[in-house]
Amino acid sequence: MSRMMRAILALCLAAWVGQAQNAGKLDIYFIDVEGGQATLIVTPAGESMLVDAGWAGVGGRDAERIASVAKSAGVGELDYLLITHYHLDHVGGAPEVVELLPVKTFVDHGPSVETGARAAELFARYERVRQKGRHSIVRPGETIPLRGVEVRIVASGGEVLRAPLAGAGQENPLCRDEKRRDDDPSENAASIGFLLSYGKFRFLNLGDLTWNKELDLVCPSNRIGTVDVYLTTHHGMNTSGPAALVHAVRPRVAVMNNGARKGGTPEALKVLRSSPGLEDIWQLHYSIAAGQQLNAPEAFIANLEENCLGDWLKLSASPDGSFTVRNGRTGYSKSYGPR
Numbered sequence: 001m002s003r004m005m006r007a008i009l010a011l012c013l014a015a016w017v018g019q020a021q022n023a024g025k026l027d028i029y030f031i032d033v034e035g036g037q038a039t040l041i042v043t044p045a046g047e048s049m050l051v052d053a054g055w056a057g058v059g060g061r062d063a064e065r066i067a068s069v070a071k072s073a074g075v076g077e078l079d080y081l082l083i084t085h086y087h088l089d090h091v092g093g094a095p096e097v098v099e100l101l102p103v104k105t106f107v108d109h110g111p112s113v114e115t116g117a118r119a120a121e122l123f124a125r126y127e128r129v130r131q132k133g134r135h136s137i138v139r140p141g142e143t144i145p146l147r148g149v150e151v152r153i154v155a156s157g158g159e160v161l162r163a164p165l166a167g168a169g170q171e172n173p174l175c176r177d178e179k180r181r182d183d184d185p186s187e188n189a190a191s192i193g194f195l196l197s198y199g200k201f202r203f204l205n206l207g208d209l210t211w212n213k214e215l216d217l218v219c220p221s222n223r224i225g226t227v228d229v230y231l232t233t234h235h236g237m238n239t240s241g242p243a244a245l246v247h248a249v250r251p252r253v254a255v256m257n258n259g260a261r262k263g264g265t266p267e268a269l270k271v272l273r274s275s276p277g278l279e280d281i282w283q284l285h286y287s288i289a290a291g292q293q294l295n296a297p298e299a300f301i302a303n304l305e306e307n308c309l310g311d312w313l314k315l316s317a318s319p320d321g322s323f324t325v326r327n328g329r330t331g332y333s334k335s336y337g338p339r
């Protein structure tokens, strides 16, 4: 064998080993956009879906953070950009993200439910970039066709799942102690929410859904069942995340996409801490409002300072339900075995 042949073979082997290390893993990157959402999902088959695009402006900060994580994940274009709802901290960055990462299909809940000049302007900016790809409106019960994983829509456009998912549907006794609140007419209540399943692993992301809609999903019966990982609804604000939902879905791990001064409320953290079976809370930011007592230990927080570098959290899951979470700031990681 010539020296050239041997060199080529060695290169191929290295590339193959590099791929094999991640083979069979579902990766979820929680990108810090200072209290908005930008969650990048990369499937074992190499398909990608970005959930929300962070804020607009700030010198393209959020789009750059998203593109940099995508690059490190080997993602050069997005198969899907799912916009949960049309608020500035979710859809604002979409035009800038599309400049850096072409999008094949845009997924959303349909027209904005908010009126007024600012809401219309924000929606119009999104509608313009949406024309650069295919467009799909999703309803509860439908799935997004990613290979090897299931993304099941549980809420969209103000409607929630009516029939229970497989294995779910048990009566939820926690509903008795939970009070409904005033109905929320904003885009938050129209958020897309979904359950992502990969083998036994289950991840729940409800966007900024608010109190009554969350209760509608789990009361009087729990239509979702239990999950492994729960992205705290609405950045951990106290207008979302009732105990009747959180304690019923029994996450092992909660990930909070809060900012230093947005979300991360003491109320939301208390609901999480009292949740049966919860092993850890991971946060994108130290929450100033929550203080030392309620924040997670520093090792579980991606960004400690308000003026931060935008570090991320990365979750890698296997079909047996086991997963690992890693802190991009320190490299610290923790593994959670199969149940």
Ligand SMILES: [Zn+2]
Pocket (backbone or CB within 6 Å): 035, 036, 037, 087, 089, 090, 208, 234, 235
């Ligand atoms: Zn938000």
Ligand SMILES: [Zn+2]
Pocket (backbone or CB within 6 Å): 085, 087, 187, 188, 208
């Ligand atoms: Zn919102």
